[in-house]
Amino acid sequence: xxxxxxxxxxxxxxxxxxxxxxxxxxxxxxxxxxxxxxxxxxxxxxxxxxxxxxxxxxxxxxxxxxxxxxxxxxxxxxxxxxxxxxxxxxxxxxxxxxxxxxxxxxxxxxxxxxxxxxxxxxxxxxxxxxxxxxxxxxxxxxxxxxxxxxxxxxxxxxxxxxxxx
Ligand SMILES: C[S@@+](CC[C@H](N)C(=O)[O-])C[C@H]1O[C@@H](n2cnc3c(N)ncnc32)[C@H](O)[C@@H]1O
Numbered sequence: 001x002x003x004x005x006x007x008x009x010x011x012x013x014x015x016x017x018x019x020x021x022x023x024x025x026x027x028x029x030x031x032x033x034x035x036x037x038x039x040x041x042x043x044x045x046x047x048x049x050x051x052x053x054x055x056x057x058x059x060x061x062x063x064x065x066x067x068x069x070x071x072x073x074x075x076x077x078x079x080x081x082x083x084x085x086x087x088x089x090x091x092x093x094x095x096x097x098x099x100x101x102x103x104x105x106x107x108x109x110x111x112x113x114x115x116x117x118x119x120x121x122x123x124x125x126x127x128x129x130x131x132x133x134x135x136x137x138x139x140x141x142x143x144x145x146x147x148x149x150x151x152x153x154x155x156x157x158x159x160x161x162x163x164x165x
């Protein structure tokens with residue numbers, strides 16, 4: 001982070017990068033039939049973006065407490081409610097390595113905590129991604145078998161990360 005960047009600058013970079021990376025990942029995985037996973041619903045902005053731009057693939061949401069904008073609230077049967085530290089391992093049994101796209105935006109304001117959490121959940125996310133599938137994250141992840149990809153045009157280095165199986 002540049003010392004000259006304000007919190008507003010950082011927020012804008014994160015939003016712009018999320019959209020650029022999601023649009024890229026959606027296009028790259030368009031021919032894959034597997035489900036899409038949104039880890040962390042929050043206000044539901046990125047969920048809404050994905051649902052609008054991904055026809056024909058269900059978008060499952062992993063969230064411990066749904067409190068999104070009414071226009072961005074997923075149907076009950078596509079919500080996997082609970083702490084991802086429990087729901088991700090349980091989902092490996094249910095879905096196997098089938099997800100075409102996984103987006104994670106689980107972090108808060110504490111960068112150190114976000115990094116510790118990313119290290120913890122990386123091995124839980126890794127087995128859910130289908131071969132050729134993409135994982136987009138706001139935090140650097142720690143995968144053993146996934147490859148980090150170059151960011152698409154418009155995304156800001158360090159604000160978003162893309163991995164491929
Ligand atoms: C930054 S918000 C996501 C914002 C979202 N991308 C959007 O565009 O509105 C992070 C969300 O992750 C959820 N979350 C954080 N840690 C979690 C955990 N361990 N299990 C389940 N959900 C979690 C929080 O409840 C919060 O809703």
